[in-house]
Amino acid sequence: MGGAPGVTSARYAGPECDATANNAKLLRELEGVRDDKRTARFVCVIALAAPGRETRLFRGEASGRITRELRGRAGFGYDPLFLSDDLGKTFAEVPPGEKNRVSHRGRALAAFREALDSEEATTDEH
DSSP states (O other), X not given: OTTTTGGGGGGTTOTTXXXXXXXXXXXXXXXXXOGGGOEEEEEEEEEEOXXXXXXXXXXXXXXXXXXXXXXXXXXXXTTTTEEETTTSSBGGGSOHHHHHHHSHHHHHHHHHHHHHHHHHHHHHTO
16 A cells, blocks of 8 residues: 555545544455555654754554454554554454553653663663
8 A cells, every 4th residue: 555544544534534434445445455465554753852962763663464344442543453463453452551562652652761761760870
C-alpha cells in the first residue's frame, strides 16, 4: 500500500470519517491480498526538546499483520485489525496493559522513561 495510511491514518477514509470507516476502507484496499503481504506496523516517536539542550528522539515500533475481519472489542482505531507479532492477537483482543507493553507508544514511552531515569541518576551523582 506504499506506506498508506501513514501519518494520515485518522483521516484515511476522509476528513469526517471515524474508525469504523477507516477500518472498512483498509479492509477494502486489502481485498485479495495474500496474508503474507498484509504486513503492518505502528510507529511512534517522542521528541524531548529543551532550550540549550540537544533534541533527543525515542522511537517505538509494533509489527504485525492486518486481519481479514475485526477481532476484539478493546482499544480504538485500527486495534481490531492489527494482529500483533508479539502477542499473536489483535490489540483489541487484549487488556490495555498487555497491549501497552508491546505497542509502539508503550515502547517509545519506555525508551523515553529509561533516558529520563538515566539522566536523573547522572544528575543525582553530581
